[in-house]
Amino acid sequence: CHQVWGGSEPVDAAVSLPGMDAWVYSLPFGNSASGGDVHFVSSCGSGRVYRMMIADVSGHGAGVSEVAGELRDLMSRFMNHIDPTKFLMQMNRQFVHMSNSNQFATAVVGTYYAPTRTLSITNAGHPPPFLYRARSKNWITLEEQIRIEGVNNLPLGILDDAGYVSFEVDLEIGDMVLCHSDSLIESRCRDGSWLGSARLIKLLETVDVSEPRHVIHHLLAKLAVE
Numbered sequence: 563c564h565q566v567w568g569g570s571e572p573v574d575a576a577v578s579l580p581g582m583d584a585w586v587y588s589l590p591f592g593n594s595a596s597g598g599d600v601h602f603v604s605s606c607g608s609g610r611v612y613r614m615m616i617a618d619v620s621g622h623g624a625g626v627s628e629v630a631g632e633l634r635d636l637m638s639r640f641m642n643h644i645d646p647t648k649f650l651m652q653m654n655r656q657f658v659h660m661s662n663s664n665q666f667a668t669a670v671v672g673t674y675y676a677p678t679r680t681l682s683i684t685n686a687g688h689p690p691p692f693l694y695r696a697r698s699k700n701w702i703t704l705e706e707q708i709r710i711e712g713v714n715n716l717p718l719g720i721l722d723d724a725g726y727v728s729f730e731v732d733l734e735i736g737d738m739v740l741c742h743s744d745s746l747i748e749s750r751c752r753d754g755s756w757l758g759s760a761r762l763i764k765l766l767e768t769v770d771v772s773e774p775r776h777v778i779h780h781l782l783a784k785l786a787v788e
Contacts, residue, residue, distance in 0.1 A: 563606035563641045570596045570630040580609045581676040587778045598626040599743045602637045610676050617669035618743040646673045646684040647726040657718045666719035684728040687717035696736030701766045751788050
């Protein structure tokens with residue numbers, strides 16, 4: 563595997579890969595040069611397998627930015643684990659020993675297998691992504707519906723031997739997946755309330771999806787007046 567794109571700095575850009583297009587928007591807290599939200603894209607198997615990951619390090623400030631940089635290094639180090647559960651298990655073990663300030667990070671990993679258009683999702687305590695179905699023209703929450711027994715899918719840095727479980731979803735041409743950090747659902751609305759996942763998905767239903775590269779911008783514009 564090789565890294566295509568990654569960082570924790572401000573970004574508003576796109577990357578086009580065989581069978582998949584990706585857009586990333588990130589604005590660190592306080593307009594800082596870097597922050598605690600980390601994004602990462604890698605390509606494996608001669609362009610047949612892609613891994614996308616976003617993570618959110620707890621807290622704010624320069625210390626969080628430093629930990630986010632270390633977390634990105636871990637992503638690069640372990641990205642050759644094709645099994646996303648092993649990928650997160652290895653990262654979690656290292657993050658537990660690396661972080662001396664009791665910090666943790668939520669994360670969601672998507673592994674996309676282009677030949678079958680299959681997306682595997684592994685969630686480490688992160689807000690679940692949203693999926694837009696082009697056929698039915700609606701948004702749904704992408705989360706595992708099967709009850710998982712035991713202590714699994716904890717944020718990184720909580721428990722040394724935490725386990726992780728994935729689930730798969732078949733995608734069709736035109737489908738979109740939106741991953742986000744909790745800064746989105748914890749946005750304050752004009753009435754002082756939190757935005758929340760339920761209100762966010764209602765906003766998404768009103769967003770113009772005819773040009774996917776502008777979906778994020780349209781959503782942010784609607785958030786500004788919510």
